[in-house]
Amino acid sequence: MAPITVTIKLFAHFRNGRFKEADHQFPPGVACREVILGLGFRLGEMGIVMVNGQHAPLDYQLNERDTLALFPLVGGG
């Protein structure tokens, strides 16, 4: 099966030493969890995980051209 392309966006201190936004390729059916761990994060660091602008569980399976956005626990108001 051909790999899928997923746009990954990082925010706040997740950007430090990494990137803001990049397209990565993964095997079809890859879960958010595997992508997060593959980037060197611990799952406990994750504040918000969004796929295409909606909150997604860690076992959510990504599809071609999905956008995965990762935020640490931050807030304001």
Added chain:
Amino acid sequence: MDKILRVNMTNLTTAVEEVPAEWAGLGGRALTSTIVAKEVPPACHALGPNNKLVFAPGLLSGTAASNSGRLSAGAKSPLTGGIKESNVGGTAAQMFARLGIKALIVEGMPKGEGWYALKVGKDGVTIEEERGLLGLGNFAVIEALQSLLGKKTGVIGIGPAGEMRLTAANISVKDPSGKIRSHGRGGLGAVMGSKRIKFIAIDDEGAPGIQLADPEAFKNASRIFTKALMDHPVSGQGLPTYGTNVLVNILHEAGGLPTRNFTHGQFDGHEQICGETMHDTIVARGGKPRHGCHAGCVIQCSQVYHDKDGQYLTSGFEYETIWGLGANCLITELDDIAQADSIMDDLGIDSIETAVAFGVAMEAGLLPWGDGKEVVRILREEIGKGTALGRVIGSGAGAVGRTYGVTRVPVVKNQAIPAYDPRSVKGIGITYCTSPMGADHTAGYTIATNILNVGGQVDPLKKDGQIELSRNLQIATAAIDSTGMCIFIAFPALDIPECLPALIDMINARFGAKLTGDDVTGLGKTVLKLERAFNLAAGLTSADDRLPEFFHSDPVAPHQAVWDFTNEEIDAFWNF
């Protein structure tokens, strides 16, 4: 012995009163709303002699409790026509508390055209005629008062916006750096202007200070409470590093960042105005990413923002202001927004109401979208000088919409809707509708649970659970607003089990009381219902607990979300 200071501006008399027994256990919002509800005729004109302006420090203000230095101001709002409480950091709450001032009540209205100043100290309050500082901006007033009365003097004042009684006018309070924090939303500055009081100077020399009923218990609870604030990733790390403006990118990603006067949920220029960019800019220019609005704040969400030449430009540069002029008005120059923020502080005008008013003005064609320089000019030359256009914009989003025939006017109870689109973050829409304050995100900040995964998770795009979420948060917020605590303590309080009990233990140790969690929830419910009852008596109805029509009819991208709550569903909020 705590006391009530009462100032009658009709007769120009003052009095020091004992605290009535039924007010003894109240502070902050609970006290201002109780006094307004008891003493202000609900149907009075908010800018007339029958309205009263009440200031009250929180229950824990003046103690060593972290983040407890908030001052509440309350009155009938000239913007919403309902009750208003607005709280602020700065130095005044702690000075009032150390002076044993439970509340300062300003009533009546002078007959002539003269202006006055109040001087508050250990012996009470005096009224003096004021001439020299009239017409000046807040920064000049603070500077003048500091050289006249000493660096430590406390200042609560109004800028030109309050003197003109504009309904977006703030009451401004000096912060520990000699800059400004604002009693925002609802035009309390206009109420102070109607009483013809330019400023209140506070001298806490010789103040009796705070006597704790149980100092040891207080110390223990305070330690646990502070640890919870430091341990939570939002209050301990996120807010100090990026400030509230970290939300630009989060709301953009979630499709809840109101853009171009609430026509889109995402802003192409988000990276230019976001918290990450702001943080890097502040650091590169030698500013301060962390800064507290009052002594004893351990969260430090404020910051000091410098201009391109490394000179001070503004502080307390909040997400809502940056969203309002940024995404909502399509301005991408952070420096222009910072300059506007500083001018708004100086004029003493609400940066949410004014920014949303500019969005409506742009929709009306009064100025081009995205023109930050023209916004700065209008602030200085039109609002600052009180031209007809300036007064219309300075009277808020609703006034601009009515004057120029705009139908997309994001207000509830005539108060501008802030930085979270209620179609794509539905819980906050319930708060906008039902809060007795008018559209106010801080009244029940569902963003925590809808978006930030704090206090659980409620899907922002679905209706399920939003009424309960907003209700629980509004009750908790009404209670927290009465303690003198910053609302950001809610982040750890929602997630760390020791946090809220420690807060209650501190209140008990301060007063020798035996409050339980249920008592505190009960206080929140009582305050909300009291405020709601005032509004109904003032002539507001459940028809005022609604979002504007366009939120129902115009889907917002990217989720194509609409506001789909029925009137009955919204009204069920009050079933408690």
